[in-house]
Amino acid sequence: MKEQEQEPEHYHKNFVNHIRPRYVPDEVLSVLYTFCLGGLSFLAFIVLGATGILLMFHYLPGDSSGFSSVITIASVIPYGGMIRNIHYWAAQIMVVTVNLHMLRVVWTHSYKSPRQLNWLVGVGLLIFVLVLDFTGYLLIGSQESGAAATVALHIVELIPSMGMGLGKIGLGNPSSLSGSTLVVYVWHCVGLPMIALILQLYHFWRIRQDGGVRPL
């Protein structure tokens, strides 16, 4: 049923109503309009949050406890392996959908005025997704994650004058044999997802504020 009626003016001042209005343009109901890549990325984020919370019940960050708790989750805890696998695959899919979403935005020139600010937010979210993926990799606590943490720490320390401090704030004190630290754990489970969630909600709000999505 097509609806043409207008919502009252105050209706759009409500944040939720603004993101989820009662009526949407017919075009956005088509899958091919934008291939739903932004929506799929957000869906992956929700799945990652849900499975991540379940993993937090049994994960213990730390030099030796990180790796052993991952093994326990994967092989001892009922459905633990399944939840970890879904967490892993949702993260891989999210990296792919976010990149394809960016390609779609560039293809349709959707970064142009008045959408420059939302483009910047999107680039920021892309970086957040990559950092979340990296911190997740460090939390495995394997030797490979220790090597990655050591390399990352050395890279951050290349930044003049504040590199050492940033390294401690971002990674803590990882050993070369395990990247799992309490600092990385808190960033991965609380700090980064919270900032990413706020940025995503702002991203959605701005899409409607800037006049909706542009099709292919």
Added chain:
Amino acid sequence: MARSPIQKLKEKEGIATLLFLVVCTALAIKFQPAVGTSNQAPAVTHAVAPWIFGPFQILLLYLPPWIGALIVPILIVAGLAGLPWIENYLGIKWGRGIFTFLFSLVVFLLLWFMVIEAWWN
């Protein structure tokens, strides 16, 4: 502009959610992600980055760290973030060209990484 109730969008989102969960679960059942090497085991001599950070590993292999790990990534991010303004000042062709170059560079490095890891090691 013709509009429909959001209920229609919610139905499509529900179907997409189900499909996404099915694909995710199928991948999770079929392919077990690696856990790597225990830190109690003898030290490994060759640590491979996850595919997402493959381009980074290639840059670090062949360039000095401050160029490969700082300057090149900063230039890529700056090129991406500044795309709307680059197009404003230099024109659409330049903007498209710079974006295509940066994206192709990352894809090229990713393919390079995959070829090295899959065939040589």
